[in-house]
Amino acid sequence: MEEWDVPQMKKEVESLKYQLAFKREPSSQTIPELLKWIEDGTPKDPFLNPDLMKNNPWVERGKCAIL
Protein backbone atom coordinates (compact mmCIF):
# COMPACT_ATOMS: atom_id res chain seq x y z
CA MET A 1 0.00 0.00 0.00
CA GLU A 2 3.02 2.25 0.42
CA GLU A 3 3.58 2.47 -3.31
CA TRP A 4 0.00 3.54 -4.08
CA ASP A 5 -0.36 6.69 -6.15
CA VAL A 6 -3.01 9.39 -5.94
CA PRO A 7 -5.84 7.66 -7.88
CA GLN A 8 -5.46 4.48 -5.78
CA MET A 9 -5.39 6.44 -2.52
CA LYS A 10 -8.51 8.31 -3.62
CA LYS A 11 -10.29 4.98 -4.18
CA GLU A 12 -9.12 3.78 -0.77
CA VAL A 13 -10.49 6.92 0.91
CA GLU A 14 -13.81 6.52 -0.91
CA SER A 15 -13.99 2.88 0.06
CA LEU A 16 -13.32 3.76 3.72
CA LYS A 17 -16.10 6.37 3.66
CA TYR A 18 -18.47 3.74 2.24
CA GLN A 19 -17.42 1.26 4.94
CA LEU A 20 -17.96 3.90 7.64
CA ALA A 21 -21.55 4.32 6.44
CA PHE A 22 -22.33 0.63 7.16
CA LYS A 23 -25.36 0.08 9.40
CA ARG A 24 -23.81 -1.71 12.37
CA GLU A 25 -25.82 -3.38 15.11
CA PRO A 26 -24.83 -3.69 18.76
CA SER A 27 -23.15 -6.92 19.88
CA SER A 28 -25.77 -7.34 22.61
CA GLN A 29 -28.21 -7.98 19.77
CA THR A 30 -26.12 -9.86 17.23
CA ILE A 31 -24.28 -12.28 19.51
CA PRO A 32 -27.35 -13.77 21.22
CA GLU A 33 -28.87 -14.24 17.79
CA LEU A 34 -25.73 -16.05 16.64
CA LEU A 35 -26.01 -18.31 19.68
CA LYS A 36 -29.66 -18.98 18.98
CA TRP A 37 -28.86 -19.95 15.41
CA ILE A 38 -26.34 -22.49 16.65
CA GLU A 39 -28.71 -23.90 19.26
CA ASP A 40 -31.46 -24.27 16.66
CA GLY A 41 -29.11 -26.09 14.33
CA THR A 42 -27.46 -28.33 16.93
CA PRO A 43 -29.98 -31.20 16.83
CA LYS A 44 -29.36 -31.61 13.11
CA ASP A 45 -25.58 -31.41 13.27
CA PRO A 46 -24.17 -34.93 12.76
CA PHE A 47 -20.98 -34.11 14.65
CA LEU A 48 -22.88 -33.02 17.74
CA ASN A 49 -25.32 -35.91 17.98
CA PRO A 50 -23.98 -39.40 18.60
CA ASP A 51 -27.33 -40.99 17.60
CA LEU A 52 -27.25 -39.25 14.24
CA MET A 53 -23.78 -40.63 13.82
CA LYS A 54 -25.18 -44.16 13.86
CA ASN A 55 -26.87 -43.44 10.55
CA ASN A 56 -23.82 -41.74 9.16
CA PRO A 57 -22.95 -43.28 5.79
CA TRP A 58 -19.26 -42.91 6.44
CA VAL A 59 -19.22 -44.93 9.60
CA GLU A 60 -19.13 -48.68 9.03
CA ARG A 61 -21.90 -50.48 10.81
CA GLY A 62 -21.69 -54.14 10.06
CA LYS A 63 -19.48 -56.24 7.91
CA CYS A 64 -21.30 -55.43 4.70
CA ALA A 65 -22.08 -52.04 3.23
CA ILE A 66 -24.56 -51.58 0.41
CA LEU A 67 -23.23 -48.86 -1.84
Place this chain on the structure above:
Amino acid sequence: MCDQTFLVNVFGSCDKCFKQRALRPVFKKSQQLSYCSVCAEIMATDGLHENETLASLKSEAESLKGKLEEERAKLHDVELHQVAERVEALGQFVMKTRRTLKGHGNKVLCMDWCKDKRRIVSSSQDGKVIVWDSFTTNKEHAVTMPCTWVMACAYAPSGCAIACGGLDNKCSVYPLTFDKNENMAAKKKSVAMHTNYLSACSFTNSDMQILTASGDGTCALWDVESGQLLQSFHGHGADVLCLDLAPSETGNTFVSGGCDKKAMVWDMRSGQCIQAFETHESDINSVRYYPSGDAFASGSDDATCRLYDLRADREVAIYSKESIIFGASSVDFSLSGRLLFAGYNDYTINVWDVLKGSRVSILFGHENRVSTLRVSPDGTAFCSGSWDHTLRVWA
Protein backbone atom coordinates in the same frame (compact mmCIF):
# COMPACT_ATOMS: atom_id res chain seq x y z
CA MET B 1 43.27 36.74 -4.43
CA CYS B 2 39.66 37.66 -4.57
CA ASP B 3 36.90 35.12 -4.06
CA GLN B 4 34.21 35.64 -6.57
CA THR B 5 31.38 33.37 -7.58
CA PHE B 6 30.23 33.69 -11.12
CA LEU B 7 26.73 32.76 -12.17
CA VAL B 8 26.66 31.58 -15.74
CA ASN B 9 23.41 32.22 -17.50
CA VAL B 10 22.50 30.36 -20.63
CA PHE B 11 19.97 32.11 -22.76
CA GLY B 12 17.72 30.26 -25.11
CA SER B 13 14.28 28.88 -25.79
CA CYS B 14 12.57 27.30 -22.76
CA ASP B 15 11.62 23.66 -23.32
CA LYS B 16 8.19 24.26 -21.87
CA CYS B 17 6.97 27.71 -22.86
CA PHE B 18 9.43 28.26 -25.73
CA LYS B 19 9.97 31.88 -24.68
CA GLN B 20 13.48 33.31 -24.92
CA ARG B 21 14.67 33.42 -21.33
CA ALA B 22 17.59 32.66 -19.06
CA LEU B 23 17.51 28.90 -18.68
CA ARG B 24 18.10 26.51 -15.77
CA PRO B 25 18.77 22.79 -16.09
CA VAL B 26 15.84 20.75 -14.83
CA PHE B 27 15.55 16.96 -14.40
CA LYS B 28 12.22 15.36 -15.25
CA LYS B 29 12.11 11.55 -14.94
CA SER B 30 15.90 11.47 -15.30
CA GLN B 31 15.84 13.43 -18.55
CA GLN B 32 17.62 16.79 -18.57
CA LEU B 33 15.61 19.71 -19.89
CA SER B 34 16.15 23.48 -19.90
CA TYR B 35 13.37 25.49 -18.33
CA CYS B 36 13.09 29.24 -17.81
CA SER B 37 12.87 30.29 -14.16
CA VAL B 38 9.08 30.74 -14.33
CA CYS B 39 8.41 27.23 -15.66
CA ALA B 40 10.93 25.75 -13.23
CA GLU B 41 9.04 27.32 -10.29
CA ILE B 42 5.73 25.99 -11.60
CA MET B 43 7.15 22.48 -11.94
CA ALA B 44 8.59 22.56 -8.43
CA THR B 45 5.24 23.55 -6.91
CA ASP B 46 3.36 20.98 -9.02
CA GLY B 47 5.53 18.23 -7.56
CA LEU B 48 4.90 19.63 -4.12
CA HIS B 49 1.19 19.74 -4.81
CA GLU B 50 1.19 16.09 -5.88
CA ASN B 51 3.04 15.08 -2.73
CA GLU B 52 0.73 17.14 -0.60
CA THR B 53 -2.30 15.49 -2.21
CA LEU B 54 -0.91 12.01 -1.56
CA ALA B 55 0.04 12.86 2.01
CA SER B 56 -3.30 14.49 2.73
CA LEU B 57 -5.13 11.48 1.26
CA LYS B 58 -3.07 9.14 3.42
CA SER B 59 -3.86 11.10 6.53
CA GLU B 60 -7.53 11.22 5.56
CA ALA B 61 -7.47 7.43 5.17
CA GLU B 62 -5.85 7.06 8.60
CA SER B 63 -8.45 9.29 10.24
CA LEU B 64 -11.28 7.36 8.54
CA LYS B 65 -9.81 4.11 9.85
CA GLY B 66 -9.72 5.67 13.31
CA LYS B 67 -13.40 6.65 13.00
CA LEU B 68 -14.26 3.10 11.90
CA GLU B 69 -12.62 1.73 15.05
CA GLU B 70 -14.57 4.21 17.18
CA GLU B 71 -17.88 3.26 15.60
CA ARG B 72 -17.12 -0.42 16.09
CA ALA B 73 -16.09 0.10 19.70
CA LYS B 74 -19.39 1.85 20.48
CA LEU B 75 -21.31 -1.32 19.67
CA HIS B 76 -18.88 -3.57 21.51
CA ASP B 77 -21.14 -3.93 24.52
CA VAL B 78 -20.99 -7.68 24.98
CA GLU B 79 -18.37 -10.42 24.53
CA LEU B 80 -19.03 -13.74 22.82
CA HIS B 81 -17.56 -15.80 25.64
CA GLN B 82 -19.72 -13.96 28.18
CA VAL B 83 -22.94 -14.80 26.39
CA ALA B 84 -21.66 -18.32 25.70
CA GLU B 85 -21.11 -19.09 29.39
CA ARG B 86 -24.64 -20.39 29.75
CA VAL B 87 -24.14 -22.85 26.88
CA GLU B 88 -23.23 -26.43 27.74
CA ALA B 89 -19.69 -27.52 27.03
CA LEU B 90 -19.19 -30.10 24.31
CA GLY B 91 -18.37 -33.68 25.13
CA GLN B 92 -15.57 -35.82 23.79
CA PHE B 93 -15.32 -36.33 20.09
CA VAL B 94 -14.36 -39.46 18.29
CA MET B 95 -13.36 -38.56 14.78
CA LYS B 96 -11.42 -40.91 12.61
CA THR B 97 -10.22 -41.14 9.06
CA ARG B 98 -12.92 -43.11 7.26
CA ARG B 99 -11.46 -42.97 3.76
CA THR B 100 -8.04 -42.18 2.36
CA LEU B 101 -7.90 -41.09 -1.26
CA LYS B 102 -4.56 -41.92 -2.82
CA GLY B 103 -3.57 -41.18 -6.35
CA HIS B 104 -2.11 -37.72 -6.60
CA GLY B 105 1.56 -37.66 -7.48
CA ASN B 106 2.33 -34.54 -5.53
CA LYS B 107 0.99 -32.06 -2.94
CA VAL B 108 -2.80 -31.78 -2.85
CA LEU B 109 -3.58 -28.06 -2.95
CA CYS B 110 -7.33 -27.76 -3.10
CA MET B 111 -10.55 -29.76 -2.97
CA ASP B 112 -14.29 -29.28 -3.18
CA TRP B 113 -17.39 -31.43 -2.57
CA CYS B 114 -20.09 -32.09 -5.10
CA LYS B 115 -23.65 -31.36 -3.96
CA ASP B 116 -24.34 -35.11 -4.10
CA LYS B 117 -22.30 -35.40 -0.88
CA ARG B 118 -20.03 -38.12 -2.16
CA ARG B 119 -18.07 -36.84 -5.14
CA ILE B 120 -14.97 -34.78 -4.58
CA VAL B 121 -12.72 -32.84 -6.93
CA SER B 122 -9.11 -32.28 -5.92
CA SER B 123 -6.14 -30.58 -7.55
CA SER B 124 -2.44 -30.99 -7.06
CA GLN B 125 0.98 -29.49 -7.61
CA ASP B 126 1.66 -32.06 -10.31
CA GLY B 127 -0.96 -30.46 -12.54
CA LYS B 128 -3.57 -33.18 -12.10
CA VAL B 129 -7.20 -32.60 -11.24
CA ILE B 130 -9.06 -35.73 -10.11
CA VAL B 131 -12.75 -36.36 -9.48
CA TRP B 132 -13.32 -39.12 -6.89
CA ASP B 133 -16.26 -41.07 -5.64
CA SER B 134 -15.19 -40.79 -2.04
CA PHE B 135 -17.43 -43.63 -0.80
CA THR B 136 -15.68 -46.19 -2.96
CA THR B 137 -12.41 -44.19 -3.31
CA ASN B 138 -12.59 -44.76 -7.07
CA LYS B 139 -11.28 -42.11 -9.43
CA GLU B 140 -13.99 -41.17 -11.87
CA HIS B 141 -12.26 -38.52 -13.96
CA ALA B 142 -8.74 -37.19 -14.28
CA VAL B 143 -7.41 -34.23 -16.21
CA THR B 144 -3.86 -33.00 -16.62
CA MET B 145 -3.59 -29.24 -16.66
CA PRO B 146 -0.97 -27.54 -18.82
CA CYS B 147 0.51 -25.93 -15.71
CA THR B 148 1.78 -27.19 -12.38
CA TRP B 149 0.47 -25.89 -9.01
CA VAL B 150 -3.25 -26.11 -9.66
CA MET B 151 -4.10 -24.07 -6.60
CA ALA B 152 -7.83 -23.83 -7.03
CA CYS B 153 -10.61 -26.17 -7.99
CA ALA B 154 -14.38 -26.13 -7.59
CA TYR B 155 -17.36 -28.33 -8.34
CA ALA B 156 -20.28 -26.82 -10.27
CA PRO B 157 -23.62 -26.78 -8.41
CA SER B 158 -25.16 -29.09 -11.02
CA GLY B 159 -22.33 -31.61 -10.57
CA CYS B 160 -21.78 -31.57 -14.32
CA ALA B 161 -18.59 -29.56 -14.49
CA ILE B 162 -15.50 -28.56 -12.55
CA ALA B 163 -13.38 -25.42 -12.62
CA CYS B 164 -9.67 -25.20 -11.88
CA GLY B 165 -6.60 -23.05 -12.33
CA GLY B 166 -3.32 -21.98 -10.85
CA LEU B 167 0.01 -20.87 -12.25
CA ASP B 168 -1.53 -20.57 -15.71
CA ASN B 169 -3.27 -17.38 -14.40
CA LYS B 170 -6.53 -18.73 -15.76
CA CYS B 171 -9.64 -20.45 -14.51
CA SER B 172 -10.86 -23.16 -16.89
CA VAL B 173 -14.13 -25.07 -16.82
CA TYR B 174 -14.27 -28.75 -17.80
CA PRO B 175 -17.65 -30.38 -18.40
CA LEU B 176 -17.74 -33.84 -16.82
CA THR B 177 -18.68 -36.57 -19.19
CA PHE B 178 -19.13 -40.26 -18.64
CA ASP B 179 -18.58 -41.05 -22.27
CA LYS B 180 -15.35 -43.03 -22.37
CA ASN B 181 -14.65 -41.93 -25.92
CA GLU B 182 -14.64 -38.26 -25.05
CA ASN B 183 -11.46 -36.57 -23.99
CA MET B 184 -12.19 -34.24 -21.08
CA ALA B 185 -9.36 -31.90 -21.97
CA ALA B 186 -10.82 -31.32 -25.43
CA LYS B 187 -13.95 -29.68 -24.04
CA LYS B 188 -12.02 -27.28 -21.81
CA LYS B 189 -13.29 -23.72 -21.69
CA SER B 190 -11.00 -20.89 -20.55
CA VAL B 191 -13.12 -18.51 -18.54
CA ALA B 192 -11.04 -16.20 -16.38
CA MET B 193 -7.82 -14.39 -17.19
CA HIS B 194 -5.75 -12.77 -14.47
CA THR B 195 -2.31 -11.23 -14.58
CA ASN B 196 -1.00 -13.48 -11.85
CA TYR B 197 -1.72 -16.93 -10.38
CA LEU B 198 -5.25 -18.06 -9.63
CA SER B 199 -5.54 -18.73 -5.90
CA ALA B 200 -9.23 -19.53 -5.50
CA CYS B 201 -12.36 -20.04 -7.55
CA SER B 202 -16.00 -20.76 -6.85
CA PHE B 203 -19.18 -21.12 -8.89
CA THR B 204 -21.96 -18.82 -7.77
CA ASN B 205 -25.47 -20.24 -7.37
CA SER B 206 -25.45 -21.63 -10.88
CA ASP B 207 -23.05 -23.15 -13.37
CA MET B 208 -23.16 -19.87 -15.30
CA GLN B 209 -20.93 -17.62 -13.22
CA ILE B 210 -17.56 -18.04 -11.55
CA LEU B 211 -15.88 -15.92 -8.93
CA THR B 212 -12.06 -15.92 -8.90
CA ALA B 213 -9.30 -14.61 -6.65
CA SER B 214 -5.76 -14.00 -7.85
CA GLY B 215 -2.20 -13.20 -6.91
CA ASP B 216 -2.67 -10.00 -8.92
CA GLY B 217 -4.56 -8.56 -5.92
CA THR B 218 -8.03 -8.63 -7.45
CA CYS B 219 -11.15 -10.79 -7.43
CA ALA B 220 -13.39 -11.07 -10.45
CA LEU B 221 -16.80 -12.36 -11.50
CA TRP B 222 -17.03 -14.04 -14.91
CA ASP B 223 -19.73 -15.34 -17.21
CA VAL B 224 -18.82 -18.94 -18.00
CA GLU B 225 -20.44 -19.16 -21.42
CA SER B 226 -18.87 -16.05 -22.95
CA GLY B 227 -15.80 -15.70 -20.72
CA GLN B 228 -16.80 -12.08 -20.19
CA LEU B 229 -15.69 -10.17 -17.11
CA LEU B 230 -18.86 -9.11 -15.29
CA GLN B 231 -17.37 -7.30 -12.30
CA SER B 232 -13.95 -6.81 -10.79
CA PHE B 233 -13.10 -6.16 -7.16
CA HIS B 234 -10.12 -3.94 -6.35
CA GLY B 235 -8.96 -3.01 -2.90
CA HIS B 236 -6.56 -5.63 -1.60
CA GLY B 237 -3.03 -4.32 -1.30
CA ALA B 238 -1.44 -7.67 -2.13
CA ASP B 239 -2.22 -11.21 -3.39
CA VAL B 240 -5.73 -12.43 -2.66
CA LEU B 241 -5.49 -15.99 -1.34
CA CYS B 242 -9.03 -17.11 -0.69
CA LEU B 243 -12.69 -16.32 -1.10
CA ASP B 244 -16.07 -17.64 -0.01
CA LEU B 245 -19.58 -16.82 -1.21
CA ALA B 246 -22.31 -15.94 1.25
CA PRO B 247 -24.89 -18.71 1.74
CA SER B 248 -27.58 -18.16 -0.87
CA GLU B 249 -30.27 -16.99 1.56
CA THR B 250 -28.33 -13.92 2.57
CA GLY B 251 -27.64 -12.39 -0.77
CA ASN B 252 -25.02 -11.19 -3.14
CA THR B 253 -21.87 -10.83 -1.11
CA PHE B 254 -18.61 -12.67 -0.75
CA VAL B 255 -15.59 -12.41 1.52
CA SER B 256 -11.95 -12.53 0.45
CA GLY B 257 -8.68 -12.75 2.38
CA GLY B 258 -5.20 -11.80 1.28
CA CYS B 259 -1.52 -11.33 1.93
CA ASP B 260 -2.25 -7.76 3.02
CA LYS B 261 -3.73 -9.30 6.23
CA LYS B 262 -7.15 -7.94 5.31
CA ALA B 263 -10.43 -9.78 5.03
CA MET B 264 -12.85 -7.83 2.81
CA VAL B 265 -16.56 -8.27 2.24
CA TRP B 266 -17.76 -7.27 -1.22
CA ASP B 267 -21.07 -6.44 -2.88
CA MET B 268 -21.09 -8.58 -6.02
CA ARG B 269 -23.31 -6.27 -8.00
CA SER B 270 -21.56 -2.95 -7.44
CA GLY B 271 -18.00 -4.17 -6.90
CA GLN B 272 -17.79 -2.08 -3.72
CA CYS B 273 -16.09 -3.22 -0.55
CA ILE B 274 -18.75 -3.15 2.16
CA GLN B 275 -16.64 -4.08 5.18
CA ALA B 276 -12.97 -4.71 5.83
CA PHE B 277 -11.19 -6.28 8.78
CA GLU B 278 -7.49 -5.92 9.45
CA THR B 279 -6.86 -7.75 12.71
CA HIS B 280 -4.72 -10.67 11.57
CA GLU B 281 -0.97 -10.39 11.87
CA SER B 282 -0.08 -12.26 8.72
CA ASP B 283 -1.47 -13.60 5.42
CA ILE B 284 -5.05 -14.83 5.55
CA ASN B 285 -5.07 -18.26 3.91
CA SER B 286 -8.70 -19.17 4.23
CA VAL B 287 -12.07 -17.50 4.81
CA ARG B 288 -15.38 -19.26 5.31
CA TYR B 289 -18.87 -17.90 5.93
CA TYR B 290 -20.70 -19.03 9.03
CA PRO B 291 -23.75 -21.09 7.92
CA SER B 292 -26.26 -18.32 8.74
CA GLY B 293 -24.30 -15.78 6.69
CA ASP B 294 -24.04 -13.34 9.64
CA ALA B 295 -20.41 -14.08 10.39
CA PHE B 296 -17.29 -15.57 8.87
CA ALA B 297 -14.12 -17.28 10.08
CA SER B 298 -10.58 -16.87 8.83
CA GLY B 299 -7.38 -18.88 9.13
CA SER B 300 -4.00 -17.22 8.92
CA ASP B 301 -0.25 -17.70 8.88
CA ASP B 302 -0.23 -15.97 12.28
CA ALA B 303 -1.36 -19.38 13.70
CA THR B 304 -4.81 -18.08 14.70
CA CYS B 305 -8.31 -18.49 13.38
CA ARG B 306 -10.72 -15.65 14.03
CA LEU B 307 -14.47 -15.14 13.95
CA TYR B 308 -15.96 -11.90 12.64
CA ASP B 309 -19.52 -10.78 13.36
CA LEU B 310 -20.73 -9.12 10.15
CA ARG B 311 -23.73 -7.38 11.67
CA ALA B 312 -21.75 -5.81 14.53
CA ASP B 313 -18.86 -5.27 12.11
CA ARG B 314 -16.10 -6.60 14.38
CA GLU B 315 -13.89 -9.52 15.29
CA VAL B 316 -15.56 -11.44 18.12
CA ALA B 317 -13.29 -14.40 18.80
CA ILE B 318 -9.71 -15.60 18.36
CA TYR B 319 -8.99 -19.32 18.28
CA SER B 320 -5.39 -19.84 19.27
CA LYS B 321 -3.09 -21.60 21.70
CA GLU B 322 0.47 -20.92 22.68
CA SER B 323 1.38 -24.39 21.53
CA ILE B 324 0.07 -23.71 18.02
CA ILE B 325 2.77 -21.87 16.14
CA PHE B 326 2.16 -22.94 12.57
CA GLY B 327 -0.22 -21.23 10.21
CA ALA B 328 -3.78 -22.33 9.65
CA SER B 329 -4.27 -23.05 5.98
CA SER B 330 -7.94 -23.89 5.75
CA VAL B 331 -11.11 -23.55 7.85
CA ASP B 332 -14.72 -24.71 7.67
CA PHE B 333 -17.77 -24.88 9.97
CA SER B 334 -19.87 -27.86 10.96
CA LEU B 335 -23.53 -27.77 9.90
CA SER B 336 -24.81 -25.87 12.96
CA GLY B 337 -21.76 -23.61 13.12
CA ARG B 338 -20.83 -24.80 16.61
CA LEU B 339 -17.59 -26.43 15.47
CA LEU B 340 -14.78 -24.89 13.45
CA PHE B 341 -12.46 -27.35 11.73
CA ALA B 342 -9.04 -25.93 10.86
CA GLY B 343 -6.14 -27.54 9.01
CA TYR B 344 -2.65 -26.41 9.94
CA ASN B 345 0.85 -26.41 8.50
CA ASP B 346 2.02 -28.58 11.42
CA TYR B 347 0.14 -31.51 9.80
CA THR B 348 -2.74 -31.47 12.32
CA ILE B 349 -6.40 -30.55 12.24
CA ASN B 350 -7.77 -28.70 15.26
CA VAL B 351 -11.46 -28.69 16.06
CA TRP B 352 -12.59 -25.55 17.91
CA ASP B 353 -15.75 -24.85 19.91
CA VAL B 354 -16.83 -21.65 18.16
CA LEU B 355 -18.74 -20.32 21.18
CA LYS B 356 -16.38 -21.15 24.03
CA GLY B 357 -13.19 -20.52 22.10
CA SER B 358 -11.59 -23.77 23.27
CA ARG B 359 -10.11 -26.59 21.25
CA VAL B 360 -12.21 -29.74 21.55
CA SER B 361 -10.14 -32.11 19.49
CA ILE B 362 -6.86 -32.46 17.64
CA LEU B 363 -6.64 -34.87 14.74
CA PHE B 364 -3.46 -36.52 13.57
CA GLY B 365 -3.01 -38.54 10.44
CA HIS B 366 -1.56 -36.46 7.68
CA GLU B 367 2.16 -36.70 7.11
CA ASN B 368 2.62 -33.21 5.81
CA ARG B 369 0.87 -29.83 5.81
CA VAL B 370 -2.90 -29.83 5.62
CA SER B 371 -3.57 -27.50 2.70
CA THR B 372 -7.33 -27.69 2.24
CA LEU B 373 -10.38 -28.69 4.27
CA ARG B 374 -14.12 -28.75 3.49
CA VAL B 375 -17.14 -30.09 5.35
CA SER B 376 -19.49 -32.18 3.21
CA PRO B 377 -22.76 -30.54 2.07
CA ASP B 378 -24.85 -32.51 4.59
CA GLY B 379 -22.36 -32.06 7.42
CA THR B 380 -21.80 -35.77 8.00
CA ALA B 381 -18.07 -35.67 7.31
CA PHE B 382 -15.25 -33.40 6.30
CA CYS B 383 -12.43 -33.94 3.84
CA SER B 384 -8.86 -32.72 4.20
CA GLY B 385 -6.17 -32.56 1.54
CA SER B 386 -2.48 -32.48 2.31
CA TRP B 387 1.03 -32.00 0.95
CA ASP B 388 1.45 -35.73 1.76
CA HIS B 389 -0.36 -36.38 -1.59
CA THR B 390 -3.50 -37.80 0.03
CA LEU B 391 -7.00 -36.71 0.94
CA ARG B 392 -8.76 -38.02 4.04
CA VAL B 393 -12.44 -38.12 4.84
CA TRP B 394 -13.13 -37.84 8.57
CA ALA B 395 -16.32 -38.56 10.50
